Amino acid sequence: xxxGNRSTMSALSRMTEGNRLAQCFLFYGxxxxxxxxxxxxxxxxxxxSGTGEKPxxxxxxxxxxxxxxxxxxxxxPHSGKLQGFSVETVRDICSQAIVAPNSGDKKLYIFAxxxxxxxxxxxxxxxxxxEPPAFTYFIFTAGSRQTLLPTVISRLVPFAVSACTEDExxxxxxxxxxxxxxxxxxxxxxxxxxxxxxxxxxxDNVKLLVSLTKEVVRCIIDKREYDLLxxxxxxxxxxxxxxxxxxDLEMVFRDAVTFRLGQDIPSISCDPVGAGMLAGKLSxxxxxxxxxxxxxxxxxxxANVNLQLVMSALCAELMSGK
Ligand SMILES: [Zn+2]
Numbered sequence: 001x002x003x004g005n006r007s008t009m010s011a012l013s014r015m016t017e018g019n020r021l022a023q024c025f026l027f028y029g030x031x032x033x034x035x036x037x038x039x040x041x042x043x044x045x046x047x048x049s050g051t052g053e054k055p056x057x058x059x060x061x062x063x064x065x066x067x068x069x070x071x072x073x074x075x076x077p078h079s080g081k082l083q084g085f086s087v088e089t090v091r092d093i094c095s096q097a098i099v100a101p102n103s104g105d106k107k108l109y110i111f112a113x114x115x116x117x118x119x120x121x122x123x124x125x126x127x128x129x130x131e132p133p134a135f136t137y138f139i140f141t142a143g144s145r146q147t148l149l150p151t152v153i154s155r156l157v158p159f160a161v162s163a164c165t166e167d168e169x170x171x172x173x174x175x176x177x178x179x180x181x182x183x184x185x186x187x188x189x190x191x192x193x194x195x196x197x198x199x200x201x202x203x204d205n206v207k208l209l210v211s212l213t214k215e216v217v218r219c220i221i222d223k224r225e226y227d228l229l230x231x232x233x234x235x236x237x238x239x240x241x242x243x244x245x246x247x248d249l250e251m252v253f254r255d256a257v258t259f260r261l262g263q264d265i266p267s268i269s270c271d272p273v274g275a276g277m278l279a280g281k282l283s284x285x286x287x288x289x290x291x292x293x294x295x296x297x298x299x300x301x302x303a304n305v306n307l308q309l310v311m312s313a314l315c316a317e318l319m320s321g322k
Pocket of ligand 1: 056
């Protein structure tokens with residue numbers, strides 16, 4: 001089920017009708033916003049054999065796409081510690097992409113989470129995405145459009161996947177069977193990001209990371225270096241937890257900076273109260289500096305730099321505060 005992003009869906013629908021207008025797409029936006037869900041919806045829209053509105057959700061194609069077992073919808077496998085795409089995999093895809101589909105008249109390759117796709121792999125893809133066979137479609141998903149080479153980007157039709165409203169998110173979570181109080185708690189932490197709300201409800205570690213984020217904010221405000229180090233140390237054995245924590249923290253600083261600038265933008269962080277305190281305490285320049293440091297640490301961890309080193313360097317930066 002896909003919530004929000006109605007205008008994107010109707011634009012994509014138009015692009016699958018009539019003369020083929022586009023075959024290569026990029027869906028980009030924050031984690032949890034539904035880029036992969038949108039890719040699956042697009043696959044159904046493309047291959048649906050129903051007669052009414054597409055995707056019908058009940059034909060054989062729609063059902064097999066839903067279960068990730070359709071032979072012509074290929075989720076390209078990741079490899080390596082950084083979960084990129086190997087050169088061998090990409091070469092394979094390029095030679096398979098020119099082979100006619102198994103069952104229908106179209107096939108689709110989905111490269112999900114492309115943020116760590118290396119330059120070599122991207123360069124190999126250039127030729128096929130420039131002139132794909134008439135039956136072959138490609139979808140790439142990424143956190144931001146800057147993570148791919150400009151030469152690749154120029155061959156893709158980009159769509160920003162955006163958050164839902166909080167009301168839409170509450171409705172969605174209720175429809176998915178979550179009790180109202182739980183749904184409210186999730187939306188207070190992750191607003192219109194349905195994927196992150198669901199992670200919050202299903203995974204106690206995500207809940208813990210929200211409370212750790214709040215603790216980090218208070219450590220920074222009170223200049224408690226030792227306590228800050230303790231929190232950072234607690235996630236220093238788990239890359240994923242560290243990435244979540246820093247992502248949550250980045251959002252709090254983004255809130256703090258927008259609060260300071262007096263912009264009437266709704267909170268996007270899990271700790272609007274802490275963001276308000278930071279806004280009262282830090283200059284705008286310092287807030288932006290901290291926001292940048294956290295973003296840099298996040299990218300370093302994602303790029304497999306030593307976790308402990310990154311976290312202790314970040315702690316020093318947040319405490320010195322140039
Ligand atoms: Zn269908």
